Amino acid sequence: MSEAGCLRVGLSRSGRGDRSCVVLSSPWNGNDELMVEDLLSGDMTRLTDNQATDGDPAWSPDGSQIVFVSNCDGYEEIYAVNAGGGVVTRLTVDPAADVAPAWSPDGRRIAFVFYRGGNVDLYLMNRDGSGLTRVTTNPAGDWDPSWRAR
Numbered sequence: 001m002s003e004a005g006c007l008r009v010g011l012s013r014s015g016r017g018d019r020s021c022v023v024l025s026s027p028w029n030g031n032d033e034l035m036v037e038d039l040l041s042g043d044m045t046r047l048t049d050n051q052a053t054d055g056d057p058a059w060s061p062d063g064s065q066i067v068f069v070s071n072c073d074g075y076e077e078i079y080a081v082n083a084g085g086g087v088v089t090r091l092t093v094d095p096a097a098d099v100a101p102a103w104s105p106d107g108r109r110i111a112f113v114f115y116r117g118g119n120v121d122l123y124l125m126n127r128d129g130s131g132l133t134r135v136t137t138n139p140a141g142d143w144d145p146s147w148r149a150r
């Protein structure tokens with residue numbers, strides 16, 4: 001697949017460093033799509049193809065999945081897709097925005113920013129979207145979750 005005429009607007013590199021998930025702003029459909037690029041061969045595999053804006057990709061620690069944010073169902077929600085392509089699975093369901101997904105080092109949980117009730121807090125969920133847990137409860141906005149290995 002050619003990326004001629006596309007503007008790279010985001011990038012997330014796999015843990016092994018051999019692949020990157022590229023967010024391309026594409027002229028063929030006028031929005032941002034996710035593609036995986038093999039950094040050795042230059043081959044590109046398209047992960048999303050819709051009329052929505054897809055972005056903010058994050059690789060699972062084992063390199064098998066990518067979580068990302070899309071507004072394909074009308075709201076910014078978190079989705080997952082296998083790194084080789086396939087079915088896109090919606091992980092969050094709410095009319096408010098869920099953004100900035102970040103994998104735990106063991107790949108079992110995902111932290112993210114959750115907009116609810118006029119406040120911005122950090123939440124956790126299992127890799128399948130279950131087990132929603134609120135992490136922060138202060139009136140200030142909490143942004144950009146990240147993990148560190150113990």
